[in-house]
Amino acid sequence: MTAVTPEMGKADKATLSGDHSHGATIPDQSRAERRKSFDLGAFGVPSGREEEWRFTPVDRLSPLFAEKQTDPEAVTVTVTGEGFESGTLAEGEAPRGTVLVPSDRGSVLASSLTPNADHVVIPAEAELATPVRIAVDGKGGDKRANAHLVIEAKQHSKALVILEHTGSAQVTANVEIVTGDGADLTVVTVQRWEDDALHLAEHDALVGRDARYRHIAVTLGGGIVRMNSNVRYAGPGGEATLLGVYFADSGQHLEHRSFIDHNAPNCTSLVTYKGALQGETARTVWVGDVLIRAEAEGIETYELNRNLVLTDGARADSVPNLEIETGEIEGAGHASSTGRFDDEQLFYLQARGIPEDEARRLVVRGFFADIVNKIGVAEVVEPLMEAIDEELAATAKLAGSTGAEA
Template sequence: MTSTYTEVEPTFVPVQTRSERPHSFDPAEFGAPTGREVNWKHTPVAQLKPLFEPAAQNDGVAYSFVSGEQFVSSPLAQGAAPRGEVFLAEDVTAAVAWQGAAEATHIRIPREQEVAEPVVLEITGQGAERRADAHIVIEALEHSSATVVLQHTGTAQYAQNVEIIVRDGARLTVVTLQQWQDDAIHAAAHQARVGADATLKHFVISFGGGLVRVNPSVELAGNGSEGYLYGLSFADSGQHLESQVYLHHKGAHTTGDVLYKGALQGEGAHSVWIGDVLIGKDATGTDSYEANRNLVLTEGARADSIPNLEIETGDIVGAGHASATGRFDDEQLFYLQARGIAEDEARRLVVLGFLSDIVQRLGIPSFQEELLAAIEAELAANAAVGAGEGAR
């Protein structure tokens, strides 16, 4: 019997895990995404196309400090430390923002200083067709404490990198608040490294914008470091709100908690949450948990939720993940209505109770009031739409 041997070409295996993704500061290395890539398949890439090339004028947004301008250091050119100490672009929009931002804004909290009032940077879009690229470095030196808030309003086409460095023993809270107009496009990559016995609280809060994609990546590098990643979104008709979250436990005895909550209403409202947690081989004694929960308020809305967990050591305290998407809890509504509360008011209370958990974790009373008011406004708009549909 004669046998023949045919050489078979090796099968291409695409990158699946977050830790394996390539990095480059050259947009050409990535090329324009097609929507088939693992990190783009839930994103309307055609809508994001303006951010695949550096901005020609880079005048799409204006920056102003509401408070804390005394903590702004000299701008950082490419190659000027600490710019690039932590940040590595992992997709084309991050590489574009790196190349397009000739200088980076540098917010620097001095060593051992406790800053009571939040440092607030307002980022205001200058027009729907205007483009901007940015790189922002937020650095908390050893044993310092501060809160930094990035507020986005107006409309623009905005590619943004935020590089966060939390030195040993520091405590830093970073809040990015998206209240764009409906035609804004915003793609942001937040990358952080947390030192020994340091703590980072990171909030992504998205209410406005046509397409908002904010992807945080946090490395708990030092022993005893802690990372708390929280998110809140409210997607309306036609809005796409997305976050791809990566938490890397690298040091020993690290603690991580990820909780994102979202509400959706209206035809075509779409939220995407992808959560990746990696517990590295040296991250012994780690305690980590991630969860995403979504409340769908109307027909025609869609929430995609994908949790992933990689564990490279068996010596951990605990690790887990969870995801849930659903409509109103009928039992909760019945309980409230049985006590004389009208159905519309009962629904409002259920949504507020669901989302206010994230708001309360901020610990900034003025912002908590502002966000609760924004949620109320979203609910009122939904009620008005429902009333209009009923009239027809």
């Protein structure tokens, strides 16, 4: 299957526009043909030669590929908020397993080793005034935790769910999201792990008819964090927005993958991820896949990834992929770029009396400004910008002490 069909119909609207640095990718196999199964035997231990693992340091993830039960007190989970319902779902108990079918070894382990999934329900017609907060705190980098969370927003409900990770642990986790017809759901996942944490996650969402779904990923901590965020549609008129912000330091590998499966007509999707890197061994990966099936007429989709490299030795990989099986669409495109810190901007600000540390902060804040505006959630934006300032301050302090020693 090619990325773009020969007969595009509304071809001018479907061209791969923008400053995409990699161009249109023609995959070896359709994204729809990737293996999905609840059977652990369907997924061997990755070697790193597989297409979906070629950017990932699989040797460092060996603890998460082992079939190991959750250690006692590996994490503590605290759920707070008002207006929602909670419970558990055993394997085979709907809606568990109706949206998320594991697509890699980490996800199938998270499913099979979690007898009872946590279940958070937003009742039909409810509009929650305050966020539902799920705080996961790891109790040790050598402790294993497996988790499966089901978030169900029933029809015409509206809610914000914030899932925050702190501390340290070795975590395989699934988040299964059901967005009912006409619902408006925002799910925020924040990774502020300690430096030795390992985290493999799969987040799968089903967007109902005329529903609005937003997924916001903020990744600032962890030794290795690898997150798959996937979307498909249960009917026409659905809107899906995937936003991501990440900041990698030395020794960190932060990897985000998204897959938008346009399987219904007249739906939209927007994917926007931005990241910054500093430190000689900082590494980030973004892979964005969009599949527009033959039946998905009238859809519109766009994906964007930007990376800002602040220091020598850091590396960012950015790979957008589009598969289009029908030309009867409103539009499809992508853009991807990776660039170094702009010394000219820094010089301009310093020439006007702004100290170097403050100038660097302003440039980085400017880089993130548009996606921060898209997020628009005060509970997310304010801590995010504070955390980015802390990252930059720590770097400036280290640079200053090195200069003083020299």
